[in-house]
Amino acid sequence: MSTNAREEVARHKQANVMLSRVAGSLYWMSRYLERAENQARLIDVNLQILLDFGHVGAETLKAHWLPVLRSSGDEEQFFKLYETADNESATDFLTFRLENPNSLISCISNARENARQVRDQISSEMWEVLNDAYHFIQGADAKKIWNEGASAFYDQIKRYSHLFQGITVSTFSRVEGFEFIQFGKYLERADQITRLLDIKYHILLPKASDVGGAVDTAQWHAVLRSASAVEAYRRYYVADILFKKVVEFLLFDESFPRSLKFCCVQMEDFIELITDTSVESSISTEPRKRFEAFLSRLSKVTVDELFNSGMHQFLDTAQVEIAAIGAHLYTNFMYHPPVDIQAEIRFQQQQEQQQQ
Amino acid sequence: MLFDNYQTEDFFDEMFTADGTPRPHYQGVSDALNGVNAKEFCDKQNAVENAFMRGGVTFTVYNDSQGTERIFPFDCVPRVISAEEWDVVEKGLIQRLTALNMFLHDIYHEQKILKDRVIPPQYVLSAKHFRREFMNCSVPKDIYAHICGTDLIRDRDGNYLVLEDNLRCPSGASYMLENRNALKRTFPELFQASGVHPINEYAAKLLKVLQYCAPVKFAGDGAPNAVLLTPGVFNSAYFEHAFLARQMGVPIVEGRDLVVRDFKVFMRTTAGLVKVDVIYRRIDDDFLDPSVFRDDSLLGVPGLVNAYRAGNVSIANSIGTGVADDKVVYYFVPKMIKYYLGEDPILPNVDTYLASEPSDCSHILANLDKLVVKSANEAGGYGMLMGPWASKAEIEEFRKMIEENPRNFIGQNPISLSRHPTWTGDQFEGRHIDLRPYILYGEKIVVTPGGLTRVALRKGSLVVNSSQGGGSKDTWVLKQ
Numbered sequence: 001m002s003t004n005a006r007e008e009v010a011r012h013k014q015a016n017v018m019l020s021r022v023a024g025s026l027y028w029m030s031r032y033l034e035r036a037e038n039q040a041r042l043i044d045v046n047l048q049i050l051l052d053f054g055h056v057g058a059e060t061l062k063a064h065w066l067p068v069l070r071s072s073g074d075e076e077q078f079f080k081l082y083e084t085a086d087n088e089s090a091t092d093f094l095t096f097r098l099e100n101p102n103s104l105i106s107c108i109s110n111a112r113e114n115a116r117q118v119r120d121q122i123s124s125e126m127w128e129v130l131n132d133a134y135h136f137i138q139g140a141d142a143k144k145i146w147n148e149g150a151s152a153f154y155d156q157i158k159r160y161s162h163l164f165q166g167i168t169v170s171t172f173s174r175v176e177g178f179e180f181i182q183f184g185k186y187l188e189r190a191d192q193i194t195r196l197l198d199i200k201y202h203i204l205l206p207k208a209s210d211v212g213g214a215v216d217t218a219q220w221h222a223v224l225r226s227a228s229a230v231e232a233y234r235r236y237y238v239a240d241i242l243f244k245k246v247v248e249f250l251l252f253d254e255s256f257p258r259s260l261k262f263c264c265v266q267m268e269d270f271i272e273l274i275t276d277t278s279v280e281s282s283i284s285t286e287p288r289k290r291f292e293a294f295l296s297r298l299s300k301v302t303v304d305e306l307f308n309s310g311m312h313q314f315l316d317t318a319q320v321e322i323a324a325i326g327a328h329l330y331t332n333f334m335y336h337p338p339v340d341i342q343a344e345i346r347f348q349q350q351q352e353q354q355q356q
Numbered sequence: 357m358l359f360d361n362y363q364t365e366d367f368f369d370e371m372f373t374a375d376g377t378p379r380p381h382y383q384g385v386s387d388a389l390n391g392v393n394a395k396e397f398c399d400k401q402n403a404v405e406n407a408f409m410r411g412g413v414t415f416t417v418y419n420d421s422q423g424t425e426r427i428f429p430f431d432c433v434p435r436v437i438s439a440e441e442w443d444v445v446e447k448g449l450i451q452r453l454t455a456l457n458m459f460l461h462d463i464y465h466e467q468k469i470l471k472d473r474v475i476p477p478q479y480v481l482s483a484k485h486f487r488r489e490f491m492n493c494s495v496p497k498d499i500y501a502h503i504c505g506t507d508l509i510r511d512r513d514g515n516y517l518v519l520e521d522n523l524r525c526p527s528g529a530s531y532m533l534e535n536r537n538a539l540k541r542t543f544p545e546l547f548q549a550s551g552v553h554p555i556n557e558y559a560a561k562l563l564k565v566l567q568y569c570a571p572v573k574f575a576g577d578g579a580p581n582a583v584l585l586t587p588g589v590f591n592s593a594y595f596e597h598a599f600l601a602r603q604m605g606v607p608i609v610e611g612r613d614l615v616v617r618d619f620k621v622f623m624r625t626t627a628g629l630v631k632v633d634v635i636y637r638r639i640d641d642d643f644l645d646p647s648v649f650r651d652d653s654l655l656g657v658p659g660l661v662n663a664y665r666a667g668n669v670s671i672a673n674s675i676g677t678g679v680a681d682d683k684v685v686y687y688f689v690p691k692m693i694k695y696y697l698g699e700d701p702i703l704p705n706v707d708t709y710l711a712s713e714p715s716d717c718s719h720i721l722a723n724l725d726k727l728v729v730k731s732a733n734e735a736g737g738y739g740m741l742m743g744p745w746a747s748k749a750e751i752e753e754f755r756k757m758i759e760e761n762p763r764n765f766i767g768q769n770p771i772s773l774s775r776h777p778t779w780t781g782d783q784f785e786g787r788h789i790d791l792r793p794y795i796l797y798g799e800k801i802v803v804t805p806g807g808l809t810r811v812a813l814r815k816g817s818l819v820v821n822s823s824q825g826g827g828s829k830d831t832w833v834l835k836q
Binding site for chain 1: 409410411412581589594595598599601602607608609610612613615616619623624625626627630645646647651654658659662
């Protein structure tokens with residue numbers, strides 16, 4: 001498309017015009033906050049689960065926390081900072097350490113920093129919630145509040161996220177920016193659910209004999225709680241917590257808003273809307289076809305098949321597919337490679353000389 | 357009562373006359389405050405500060421790795437200006453901006469005022485912000501300074517004087533608006549009896565100005581596309597940029613979001629390139645276009661000046677307005693008013709001496725311990741010698757600088773700025789204040805009825821700049 005024609009098309013969309021940089025910030029703002037919410041729940045549940053076990057030794061504690069640390073890929077960084085994984089070191093690392101890019105404090109700071117870059121685009125109420133969350137976790141009192149009750153602390157983080165979702169839905173116009181916010185949210189949530197299940201896989205694998213035992217049930221119960229899914233699960237199955245059912249519910253349920261399937265379908269809807277806005281015909285459709293193929297696999301595969309063919313492999317594939325479609329949208333709609341300033345200066349100076 | 361021990365001392369106090377009775381236009385505020393005790397006032401003060409923190413009405417402390425954010429200190433007692441006083445201020449500001457704009461047009465075209473020797477040509481031609489490369493370059497509607505913030509002070513007798521003009525990128529309008537919002541929320545009872553002019557149309561008027569100044573070649577249907585150009589999120593005034601952009605509903609862009617092609621400016625959007633017609637820039641001339649000005653600038657847009665010269669984009673304020681901010685040029689503003697308008701200035705300057713005039717220079721050098729000396733192109737309270745309070749070493753340092761480069765310095769008699777009751781944590785004390793009203797130049801010149809009152813919070817200090825311990829107040833202009 002020529003510059004003129006492109007200009008023409010773009011003119012029609014002026015009311016809705018959105019800088020790519022802004023789209024990128026909205027997307028990351030949303031992803032980071034969603035990540036913070038999931039992490040908060042994960043830490044909280046893992047702290048509580050230990051209460052069911054009574055007294056536990058150092059090895060058990062380590063075995064308990066390592067998969068959690070591993071799930072966000074920060075194990076190496078962790079052991080640079082701490083000698084061993086116990087309640088104190090793990091929660092500190094996952095909550096308060098800026099050295100951990102996925103800690104709550106990092107996620108909230110990043111969400112807020114992205115929001116700050118697009119303050120003119122979001123409602124004051126949205127900004128205020130993120131700003132409050134930032135001052136809450138960054139503040140001098142944060143550790144004190146945590147010591148007085150870790151659960152209440154993580155609840156507060158979750159509440160900020162829920163408040164933000166609610167305010168977004170009720171104050172943000174249904175324009176392009178909304179699509180990027182929602183796409184980011186569902187992408188992050190889908191990714192997190194695969195990581196959550198993968199943690200369970202780490203714990204479960206070495207002790208297959210425990211399946212169905214009391215500890216096992218407690219663990220699967222914790223997985224459901226980590227996904228805010230206990231009530232929804234009970235209502236759907238009206239049954240005990242059985243690991244196959246839990247996996248089935250968290251991966252394939254069509255109406256639960258935190259299941260992998262639900263999130264991926266939402267992603268697909270927003271991808272549709274986002275790509276529709278584009279006037280660039282040169283964007284490859286290959287990544288979209290690939291994601292559609294993944295979606296259709298998600299509709300066909302059964303839990304039994306997964307257990308036979310390898311749960312971990314499936315979760316791995318899911319993460320790769322989610323990351324791939326995310327990267328595709330990011331590079332084509334939200335990110336412009338930086339301009340080579342020196343080349344641009346030479347170009348403009350030549351232009352001017354030709355003019356004279 | 358909170359004002360029982362209040363002393364006006366030997367200053368012009370905005371609220372009280374020398375015998376301690378409230379001035380008539382402060383009666384409403386005085387009555388309302390007399391119904392409040394110290395604890396209640398503290399609560400209000402805290403509530404405002406929390407509201408600013410929540411809203412992120414903050415600036416970042418630069419030399420702090422934690423990225424600590426602070427609010428600009430705010431004092432809950434409003435500064436009140438009567439309708440009669442404002443009438444004079446408003447007329448004076450309109451007169452001054454009219455003349456300054458004619459001056460800018462003149463020096464970038466015929467230079468009549470220089471040829472007629474009203475201003476010695478070397479002063480203008482040697483000014484740091486004079487842009488000779490824009491000679492004979494016309495700007496839309498002949499408006500150079502679309503947004504102006506003029507700093508006013510009051511002397512011991514209560515006369516309004518002009519301290520300086522800001523015709524580049526004056527800042528602070530967002531604080532004027534936020535201060536009003538904050539005070540309305542926390543102290544509604546203050547407003548009830550007074551009849552205060554609203555100021556909330558500032559952003560809408562600013563947008564009108566930008567649209568009015570669409571480039572000569574703008575031919576689209578509908579309104580021209582305006583954007584606000586910011587240096588970015590790390591700039592200390594970023595809050596203001598985002599605030600104004602949001603209020604106007606225009607995109608806030610950084611240099612990297614814009615690109616120039618075929619002498620036209622485009623922004624890079626999710627829907628491809630979209631043409632930009634008007635740029636409200638919050639970046640100084642020097643950084644605007646690295647292909648013309650400083651080539652180490654990463655903030656600007658290469659080619660922007662080409663597009664501007666070609667008449668495809670408007671820039672507010674125009675390039676080259678900084679020459680009118682030069683403190684030496686300031687000295688000549690009353691003469692400009694006389695020359696262009698044939699009128700006497702309504703708002704006088706502070707008495708000023710030019711170090712580059714031999715007779716003035718010897719006066720300055722002989723009285724360094726009595727005068728305020730300012731460099732011609734510094735702002736924010738920097739590059740300034742406060743003679744009566746300065747050390748011997750500081751005075752000698754300035755003596756050397758003045759002798760080396762007299763063109764760069766002016767001297768002024770220190771003005772005993774007016775004072776205003778200000779909360780010090782447990783009581784009210786008088787603190788020195790100034791006033792920055794905001795003037796918009798579009799279809800006509802409009803002064804927003806209000807402004808930013810800055811207050812020197814340190815006892816006895818005359819420096820109101822936020823970088824040096826200053827705070828601010830809500831500023832009321834009464835309807836009658």
